[in-house]
Amino acid sequence: MTESQKVTMRIIVVGAGVIGIATAYELAVDGHAVTVLDKSAAACEEASFANGGLVAPSMLLPFAFPVETGNVIKRFLGTGLRLTRRPWRSLHEIKSLWRWTRANGHDKREGRIISGQALGRFSAERLQHIVEIFQMEIERSEGQLVLLRTEQALQHLELTLEALKSQGIACKTLSPEEARKQEPSLHAEPPFHAALWLPGDQVANCRQFALELKAITQKMGVKFQFGAEVQELSLQPRPSLTVANAQGTEVISADHVVLCTGQAPLHLLVKHPLHIPMVALHGYALSVAVREPLNAPRSAVHDIHDDLTINRLGNRIRVSAGAELGHKPTMKDEKVVNAMYRALDRYFPGAANYPAGTQVWHGTRHTIVDGLPAIGESGLTHLSLNIGHGACGWTWACGSARMLADQVSGQPSALTTTPFLPTRFLR
Numbered sequence: 001m002t003e004s005q006k007v008t009m010r011i012i013v014v015g016a017g018v019i020g021i022a023t024a025y026e027l028a029v030d031g032h033a034v035t036v037l038d039k040s041a042a043a044c045e046e047a048s049f050a051n052g053g054l055v056a057p058s059m060l061l062p063f064a065f066p067v068e069t070g071n072v073i074k075r076f077l078g079t080g081l082r083l084t085r086r087p088w089r090s091l092h093e094i095k096s097l098w099r100w101t102r103a104n105g106h107d108k109r110e111g112r113i114i115s116g117q118a119l120g121r122f123s124a125e126r127l128q129h130i131v132e133i134f135q136m137e138i139e140r141s142e143g144q145l146v147l148l149r150t151e152q153a154l155q156h157l158e159l160t161l162e163a164l165k166s167q168g169i170a171c172k173t174l175s176p177e178e179a180r181k182q183e184p185s186l187h188a189e190p191p192f193h194a195a196l197w198l199p200g201d202q203v204a205n206c207r208q209f210a211l212e213l214k215a216i217t218q219k220m221g222v223k224f225q226f227g228a229e230v231q232e233l234s235l236q237p238r239p240s241l242t243v244a245n246a247q248g249t250e251v252i253s254a255d256h257v258v259l260c261t262g263q264a265p266l267h268l269l270v271k272h273p274l275h276i277p278m279v280a281l282h283g284y285a286l287s288v289a290v291r292e293p294l295n296a297p298r299s300a301v302h303d304i305h306d307d308l309t310i311n312r313l314g315n316r317i318r319v320s321a322g323a324e325l326g327h328k329p330t331m332k333d334e335k336v337v338n339a340m341y342r343a344l345d346r347y348f349p350g351a352a353n354y355p356a357g358t359q360v361w362h363g364t365r366h367t368i369v370d371g372l373p374a375i376g377e378s379g380l381t382h383l384s385l386n387i388g389h390g391a392c393g394w395t396w397a398c399g400s401a402r403m404l405a406d407q408v409s410g411q412p413s414a415l416t417t418t419p420f421l422p423t424r425f426l427r
């Protein structure tokens with residue numbers, strides 16, 4: 001398509017998390033006039049606020065997929081036991097767990113991991129491109145070290161390792177001594193059997209990147225409205241959105257709408273033939289200032305047994321852990337919060353400066369049951385989606401945004417779009 005053939009549109013993006021901001025940027029690059037609406041008072045107030053920071057094309061991220069071994073019952077029980085709040089006490093949680101586990105049988109899982117890795121790699125390239133062209137100075141470090149306590153844990157990763165190989169993603173199995181060369185401050189005490197070293201994974205500050213990209217998009221002409229909750233969406237004959245804001249209610253029209261709302265907003269999709277089955281997995285992140293850099297992690301350390309990551313973000317360390325299904329509890333789970341402090345002190349004693357202040361954040365991974373996000377045309381004219389990135393939203397953000405913009409702008413995509421199309425859920 002030549003420059004003169006490009007059709008430019010007035011596009012409303014709903015949601016100013018990392019996905020909405022990256023999407024607005026890519027649509028503006030293609031020449032569209034973009035307005036972003038968000039119900040919060042500022043950008044990145046929900047899932048993109050303080051996530052673990054791992055950009056991991058390897059897909060070795062906690063809770064990206066349910067437990068993989070055994071038949072559906074074994075996987076169901078195994079995943080339930082891995083969750084930090086047991087899901088057996090409410091029918092809603094049991095149903096969510098069942099849906100998530102049933103959708104992830106062996107037959108489909110490998111293909112999805114490969115699709116997720118391909119999107120992760122594409123995304124990392126796009127992130128690098130954006131960081132370079134705008135000379136962004138965001139907190140970043142390279143590599144992920146995955147600690148494996150037993151030989152059995154290594155064997156459990158067989159499928160993932162095969163997928164890594166088939167995708168050409170570098171991964172080296174290390175002895176504990178070799179692992180400590182990658183992360184010299186890792187304490188000698190906690191024993192582990194082996195580690196995986198993934199040099200292509202990285203840690204980067206998601207919120208810092210998104211806020212910088214927001215400022216860049218504003219200079220490109222993208223408009224942002226905060227405190228603007230989209231309450232109704234009508235698509236025919238042209239899209240119009242009923243938006244509640246401080247002034248009352250207003251109707252905003254556009255040529256096209258992109259929902260980047262994290263979860264599938266059922267109240268907006270109520271009359272539409274799309275049913276996207278999702279589970280909400282709540283988790284925690286502890287941020288602490290570094291006291292002594294020599295004692296702190298260099299990049300990402302992932303205790304796969306406890307589904308916990310300890311990552312370096314500039315002058316801070318961020319520990320992320322925990323998974324609770326269903327409705328978000330109002331109280332934080334002290335058991336998980338204490339486990340995060342203990343893990344940090346066990347793996348990196350003396351690294352944290354607790355008196356300088358700590359932050360414990362409780363966020364939600366909105367996950368589509370098959371583990372892949374919904375990116376692209378919704379099956380309804382004038383409406384596209386970029387939602388459901390679950391545990392991998394930062395990893396997939398820049399690639400998902402480019403893939404979405406290519407579809408909206410009628411351009412070929414660098415990746416196969418089929419596994420991600422929202423229309424896989426058309427009723």
Ligand SMILES: Cc1cc2nc3c(=O)[nH]c(=O)nc-3n(C[C@H](O)[C@H](O)[C@H](O)COP(=O)(O)OP(=O)(O)OC[C@H]3O[C@@H](n4cnc5c(N)ncnc54)[C@H](O)[C@@H]3O)c2cc1C
Binds near residue numbers: 044387
């Ligand atoms: C504990 C934890 C750790 C994580 N660690 C990692 C990690 O290490 N690596 C990784 O890749 N991912 C990680 N994730 C996942 C990642 O944070 C998310 O997938 C990602 O932030 C999702 O971004 P988003 O923009 O889709 O959603 P959000 O950031 O939630 O943004 C959605 C926005 O839509 C707005 N919105 C919703 N409905 C409406 C409406 N009707 N009208 C107007 N606005 C609306 C909301 O206000 C919100 O601002 C983690 C998540 C959690 C919870």
